[in-house]
Each structure stands twice: as structure tokens, then as C-alpha cells.
Amino acid sequence: MDERTPVIVDCDLYTAFGPGVEACWNGLLNNQAVFSDCSRFQNEKFSTSLAALAPGSDVNGTPEIPGFFLDYLAPTAKKMPRDAELFLASTVGEIEYIDNSERRCTCDMLLERALKVCDKEHGRIVSAACASSNSAFVSLFHHIRGGRLDSAVVVGTDYVSEFIFSGFATLRALARTIARPYDRNRDGLLLGDAASIVNICSAKKAAELGLKPRAVLASGGMSCDAVHITAPMPHGEALSEAIVHALAEAGLQPGDIGAVIGHGTGTRYNDDMEIQAIHRVFGERSVPMLSVKGACGHTLAGAGLVEAVVGVRMLETGLIPPQTSLVTPEPEAARYVSKEIRKLEQPRVLCMNSGFGGLNAVIILEAAS
Amino acid sequence: MNRTYPWHVIGGVSVDRLAFRTWRRGLEYIGEDTQDAKAKVSAVQDEFPHVYGLDNFRRGDSKVRTYILASVLAHRDASADALRETAIIDFGRQGCHEQNLEYFNDYREHGRHLGRGHLFVGTLPTTPPCEAAISLKLTGPCIYMDALDRFHVLWEEVSNFFEMPWIRRVMICRYESGKLTVLLAEPGGTTEIPDASAPEDLAGRIFRAE
Numbered sequence: 001m002d003e004r005t006p007v008i009v010d011c012d013l014y015t016a017f018g019p020g021v022e023a024c025w026n027g028l029l030n031n032q033a034v035f036s037d038c039s040r041f042q043n044e045k046f047s048t049s050l051a052a053l054a055p056g057s058d059v060n061g062t063p064e065i066p067g068f069f070l071d072y073l074a075p076t077a078k079k080m081p082r083d084a085e086l087f088l089a090s091t092v093g094e095i096e097y098i099d100n101s102e103r104r105c106t107c108d109m110l111l112e113r114a115l116k117v118c119d120k121e122h123g124r125i126v127s128a129a130c131a132s133s134n135s136a137f138v139s140l141f142h143h144i145r146g147g148r149l150d151s152a153v154v155v156g157t158d159y160v161s162e163f164i165f166s167g168f169a170t171l172r173a174l175a176r177t178i179a180r181p182y183d184r185n186r187d188g189l190l191l192g193d194a195a196s197i198v199n200i201c202s203a204k205k206a207a208e209l210g211l212k213p214r215a216v217l218a219s220g221g222m223s224c225d226a227v228h229i230t231a232p233m234p235h236g237e238a239l240s241e242a243i244v245h246a247l248a249e250a251g252l253q254p255g256d257i258g259a260v261i262g263h264g265t266g267t268r269y270n271d272d273m274e275i276q277a278i279h280r281v282f283g284e285r286s287v288p289m290l291s292v293k294g295a296c297g298h299t300l301a302g303a304g305l306v307e308a309v310v311g312v313r314m315l316e317t318g319l320i321p322p323q324t325s326l327v328t329p330e331p332e333a334a335r336y337v338s339k340e341i342r343k344l345e346q347p348r349v350l351c352m353n354s355g356f357g358g359l360n361a362v363i364i365l366e367a368a369s
Numbered sequence: 370m371n372r373t374y375p376w377h378v379i380g381g382v383s384v385d386r387l388a389f390r391t392w393r394r395g396l397e398y399i400g401e402d403t404q405d406a407k408a409k410v411s412a413v414q415d416e417f418p419h420v421y422g423l424d425n426f427r428r429g430d431s432k433v434r435t436y437i438l439a440s441v442l443a444h445r446d447a448s449a450d451a452l453r454e455t456a457i458i459d460f461g462r463q464g465c466h467e468q469n470l471e472y473f474n475d476y477r478e479h480g481r482h483l484g485r486g487h488l489f490v491g492t493l494p495t496t497p498p499c500e501a502a503i504s505l506k507l508t509g510p511c512i513y514m515d516a517l518d519r520f521h522v523l524w525e526e527v528s529n530f531f532e533m534p535w536i537r538r539v540m541i542c543r544y545e546s547g548k549l550t551v552l553l554a555e556p557g558g559t560t561e562i563p564d565a566s567a568p569e570d571l572a573g574r575i576f577r578a579e
Binding site: 041042045046091092093095098099106107108111112122123124125126127128129135138139142143145146148162163166167168169170171221222223224225226227228229230238241245248249355356357358359361 | 428453456457462464466469470472473474476480481482483484485486489490492493494495496498499500502503505506507508509510511512513514515516517519522525526528529530532533534535
């Protein structure tokens, strides 16, 4: 590990499993799904009322979720120096109040709020639809390797709003029953709340600050399908290119990857595309794969952060959680997913996200030792 | 403070609503509407050989259409074919605020479950540059970034993209109050830019129209 190696020194999560990384991690290991009836808005006319809602996030019955989440994440953010750059992975901010001049909180307003709450001097929003978090990681990886930044806090807060819920409903992307990533009978995604934070710095900075690396951000790759604004490339060529770029950047071969945390929304198109991309890169090797979205929903711009935190725990424990909500795997996915806990055979986890616009972003995490 | 970056701008275009002006070659196109602008841009048969995929031009709103045409013109200004290995960074403050309001009002007025999907897709700040990427087949990374008007963050991000070995060109976009600037940059050479300079501030400084 050289001085400019980006290392993860801390992380935290607040998901529908509740506050804390362990709540989510144990839920995943126990094959739990945490979807419930969403009462934040009238839901009778949608195809589903289910979503993964963070307990305790509705303050006095009024959703003020981004603020609630930022308050939760602030203590972890404050462990980093004030001059650490804050990366906020977000798409639309607190959208429910967009027409309310007093309560409006657009993305840039949310960033200003995050800087204040997290006590940071500077920050930036990185937005790339559902690939926002991983795009922020890839950008940060190169900034640290290039010596332009030495420490950063990556934050994502997205939540189940009527705006987002109705949007995915109009696109007929919501599951009618439950989200079943990589399952033969999957019929869509379910949305989820999440707030997540990952503190990253160069290995040199970590040593100066006396912070112990928990994992290494080994590399990243990004691409754009450039085919369709909502539908993914049918055979996953651009996603596989992003994976290949990430492997090449880290000087790794596909056989060096111990597991893949997929985007795995549970929609037919996304999961098919991902499986084809994985097959294209990994060939006949049955690399273990999972998606957390069958457990705690699709957390949108913050999805990559949730998956990175889960990836850190996989590296620390050597365990791969089962695929939550899986009943009968899609035939092409059967060799990758499992209902059982598996052992991580190689000390690297590849996390990938894809979003509207055909955006793909991939990161590789490596064990710190 | 001025900083020097290890890349150079090869072409650019400024758009003020329906008036397009390229930076290097001084080409001007003024459309009555976006369809008219498209017709005028498409009608020019010069040495520029690339045929762009503008078949889906009509599906986007006027902002998306402006991004597509400006991207085409930035390439024409640079006399450059589109390269697959082009990254896009869109740097702004407003995101897609107008589009967010439009979808918000649409789903409220038409019944909460009857919003229109294409308006929802337009609420993402990456939709306009991604539509440009689709039209020009640009398969590099595409991100929207807002650094609260710290413009050196944008220029450093361009350098960052060029440290990705597979990136050969970066398209820089900035949309502000109905005005769009699109630049194309390639690695090599040096460009000195004051920290406070936005992309639109470079017009006439990096290139003077012939």
C-alpha cells in the first residue's frame, strides 16, 4: 500500500433495518426483508404500497428525512478534518417541498446543510442517477491517487418520497409483490430509505490522523451505455467495460474478485443486463453475487454507499450474505446467487451500479490487511 | 489564483436560448425553435464527416434538445469526430429544478399515480448530458456536479477524468439561466484558468473566432 492508496477508515448506515451498520449486516445475514406499508402519502392507487422505511425517520409525523439522516451521520463525518471534502451523492434533494419557498431544499441547499451539520468547509454534489455513489467513489479514487485530495467524506441520503414513488410507478418499475433480485419470477423493484457515510483518505493521511484502514478502495470504472435514457443495454456491454476498466486500474484479473455486489434492482431488464455483463467478464467462473435491494430496497443515489459499507463488512468477516427474497433463481443467475451464507474466497469485493441515462459505475474494495 | 491544467480546449459553443455561437470557427445558428435550430445545424454539409443520431431528438424537452445540438456544434467547432472514449461533466447549481417542478405539478394535477414517466426521467440532472451522449455515442463516464460555484473543482475534475487511461476527451457542459456552454477538451498542452472562471468566462479567451 503506497502513500496515495485510498483507504476507508470509517463508515455508518441508517437503513430500514434501523441505525447502524450491524443492524443492516445482521439483517442481511439472517435473510430478512424489511418492507412495510408506506403511509407517508396516499398509496392506494399505486401497484404496491410497500417500501423499506427507516424506523424513526418521520419526525412528528412529518417527513424531514434528509435533515434527520444528516444529523445521524454527522458524528461520523466529524471524525474527519474540517478540510476533508464532502462528496454528497444525490439526485433531487428534499423533493417534497419543491413548491414550498420556506421549506424547499434542492440539492445545492442540501449540500450547504450537509456542510454545516457535518462541519466541513467544502463539498460537492456528484449526481449520476442511481450510480451517483459509485461515481463519487470513482472520482474520489482518482483525486486521491492524483494527489489532489487527501481526505473526504462521502455521504448519501435518499428517501422514499411520493415524487420518486410515483415516478417509478409511472415507469411500471415497481414490484407488485416483493423485490426479488435475480429471481426467475421477479417483477420489479421496491424503494428504500438510506443514509450512509464512508470516510476515505490516503494511506498517508490515515497514518497522520491515527486512523486504521478498514478496507482499501482499490479502483473504479465508469461508462455510459449511450443507447437509451431508461432501458439498459440489453447485453450489458458498457457495464462490462466499466468492470474491465476497474480491474485493469487495479491490476487485477477476474479471478481475484471474491464476490460481486450487484445493482440487482429486481427489474427484469436490469438484472438480465447485469448477469450478461458478469458472464462477459467472468466467463465460466461462478463468482458469488448478491444484491441488498431484496432486503432493504433500492436506495437510489445512496445505493452504492450502502453496498460499499456491506462490502467492507464482507471483507472484515469473510462472509457473503445470502440473496434475500430469492425463491427460484433466474437460470442464468443460478450459478452466481445463493440462499445460503457463503465464504469470501478472495479478499476483494466488486460493487456495481447502473442508472437512468445508461450510467454505470463500478468500484473494487480490497481487504485492508 | 490561477491554476494550470494538463489539457487544452479544442472547441466550444455558447448557447443563449436559441442562438448558438461556436468559439473557434465563429459559426452562428439562430433557430426559431429547437426543431428549426436542428434543421439549420443539420443542413450544413461541410468537411465535417460525422453523422449524428438525431432520430430521438423530439423526445426530449427544449433543454435536452439544446444540449444535443450544442454537443454536435462543439464537435463541429473542433472539426472533430465524436469519440466513444469521451467523458462528460455537467457543472451547475440548478440541477433540473424546472423539470422537477414540471413533474411535481404534473403528477399532482393528473392524480398522484398518473404522472407522466418521460417527465419523471427529465428530473435527473444527468438526463440532458446523457441524451447528448446517446446522440453522439459517447460511452465514457457522465456525471453532474455542483460544487457551490467553486469552479476550480470543475477544472480539476477534467484533469481527474484524463487520469482514467481509457478517456481520450472530456465534454464540459454548464447550464445557467437558459444559457448553455459546451467545451471539448483533450489531454496534452497546458491551460491556465483563474479559479473563479466559469466555462462561459473562457469564451473569446481560449479561442478568438476567425
